[in-house]
Amino acid sequence: DTGVSQNPRHKITKRGQNVTFRCDPISEHNRLYWYRQTLGQGPEFLTYFQNEAQLEKSRLLSDRFSAERPKGSFSTLEIQRTEQGDSAMYLCASSLAPHYEQYFGPGTRLTVT
Amino acid sequence: LAKTTQPISMDSYEGQEVNITCSHNNIATNDYITWYQQFPSQGPRFIIQGYKTKVTNEVASLFIPADRKSSTLSLPRVSLSDTAVYYCLVGDAGLNTGGFKTIFGAGTRLFVKA
Numbered sequence: 686d687t688g689v690s691q692n693p694r695h696k697i698t699k700r701g702q703n704v705t706f707r708c709d710p711i712s713e714h715n716r717l718y719w720y721r722q723t724l725g726q727g728p729e730f731l732t733y734f735q736n737e738a739q740l741e742k743s744r745l746l747s748d749r750f751s752a753e754r755p756k757g758s759f760s761t762l763e764i765q766r767t768e769q770g771d772s773a774m775y776l777c778a779s780s781l782a783p784h785y786e787q788y789f790g791p792g793t794r795l796t797v798t
Numbered sequence: 799l800a801k802t803t804q805p806i807s808m809d810s811y812e813g814q815e816v817n818i819t820c821s822h823n824n825i826a827t828n829d830y831i832t833w834y835q836q837f838p839s840q841g842p843r844f845i846i847q848g849y850k851t852k853v854t855n856e857v858a859s860l861f862i863p864a865d866r867k868s869s870t871l872s873l874p875r876v877s878l879s880d881t882a883v884y885y886c887l888v889g890d891a892g893l894n895t896g897g898f899k900t901i902f903g904a905g906t907r908l909f910v911k912a
Contacts, residue, residue: 689841718900727885727902728842776841785830785889787900789841 689790691777697796698767705763706793710779717760718787719752720776721745728776734760735782767797802886807907816873818906820886823867828890831862831869836883836905845884846871873908881910 690709698704710717715736720728731750733741736757746752749767754760764771774794778787803821810816822831830849834842846853848860848869859872873880883905 720900720902725904727883727905728900729902730900778841785832785847786844787842789843792839792841 689777689779689788691775691790691793693793694791695794695796697798700769700797701766703763703765704767704795705761706775706777706795708760708762708777708779708790710759710777711781711788712758714779714781714788715757716780716782716787717754718778718780719760719762720778722774722776722792723772731762764795767795769797771795772797802888802901802903804884804886804903804906806904807909809909809911810876811911812877813875816876816880816908816910818871818873818884818886818908819868820871821868822886822888825866825888826890829866829888830890831860831866832887832889833858833860833871834885834887834902836885842885842902876908876910878910878912881908883907 692707696704717734719731721731722728729745731743731746732752734754737754749765752762772795774792776789776792778789780787830847832847833845835845836842846855846858846860848862850862853860861870885902885905887900889900
């Protein structure tokens, strides 16, 4: 197993466009997390799945953001009508309950112009 | 969720032991203390986790006093490659509720000099 993977690694888009990111967790991990990180700050929790169920959503996750994990394996994070403030690194992590340790992917860097 | 306070930055030299202290005065009974390391342009990497007393692994040690209101990450004999941001997290896995929320602060930027 090569760890958590995220695609694409970089995305440049124009304001108002929709973007979708994909996360492939470690295969046996049943928990999956999305975070957003801006320069100089720690990662901010966005949402969390246990298997296919989305169990936690941060208030940071506005109506323009949606996340899915349809079969309890990979997950997608979609941002609609992107704004310049959405520019950030989007990190995905996975873990195997009941263990707390989260394994992070390399992130997708989004730039909204 | 318990808030954590860490120094913004620390400097050290190669070969020295580095201790980074984190304050978490309102830690709850069910909370664990976890430390992550992050290099530029990479996701955070788990270092160590503990509940009380002392935990040691091949990378670091974690010291937690009896009142659990603080914790200290100890990195023995640091090298240049230990230059990174270190995050202290306090949280409950929510095993009973099925939820788990992870709160990262701004972290401590450790700079190791030759």
